């Protein structure tokens with residue numbers, strides 16, 4: 001998939017929100033998209049999804065099936081979660097949502113009305129509907145925002161599996177939740193301009209450093225597992241370390 005000189009403005013007199021973006025995506029790429037509030041991340045995701053057309057420039061070779069999990073799932077709909085997922089399944093030719101409900105720890109939400117969902121629970125429904133489409137391009141807008149600890153842990157392995165199957169995953173993510181994945185690249189948006197910021201040999205911020213973390217003993221296992229899933233090397237201190 002390729003973006004060639006893509007620019008976008010919301011109204012003719014407005015400043016462009018996205019300016020002259022060139023980028024190439026290969027199957028299996030995982031992109032962490034960062035930028036200040038209002039930098040244009042959600043706008044770029046909608047352009048990538050094909051929901052919005054560039055004002056100028058082109059996006060070519062987009063995978064045929066696109067999944068988009070929005071930053072705010074629209075809960076103003078008269079369905080329960082299961083009725084909504086069944087409805088989306090019919091639209092998508094019988095796509096199966098059940099495995100995703102299990103992996104995203106949302107079984108107890110199935111009978112809940114969309115209107116009654118908390119923000120994080122609504123977010124899980126948005127993720128499930130994006131994943132069930134079996135997309136070739138998966139776009140996640142702040143996927144970790146509001147998720148509980150179990151689901152936060154579940155998401156990076158899901159993205160890694162999809163990447164291994166050749167799915168392109170692009171996530172606007174301030175929390176660095178996908179950073180440890182082997183195919184991860186980093187894009188940052190500043191005033192509408194896109195820059196690739198990681199993976200360059202001269203990037204001193206990529207040099208490894210070792211940090212010590214103090215936390216309650218009961219949280220150690222959970223913390224180490226989470227760090228491991230994010231690709232960091234961890235070890236519990238030995239008596240020598242603490243002497």
Ligand SMILES: Nc1ncnc2c1ncn2[C@@H]1O[C@H](COP(=O)(O)OP(=O)(O)OP(=O)(O)O)[C@@H](O)[C@H]1O
Nearest residue numbers: 010011017035036037038039040041042043044071
């Ligand atoms: N429908 C719209 N009409 C006009 N301007 C818009 C519209 N949607 C977004 N904008 C403007 O476009 C710019 C980029 O917005 P966008 O939501 O893409 O940023 P973002 O990086 O996702 O922000 P955040 O981190 O706060 O979610 C902002 O200045 C915003 O006010």
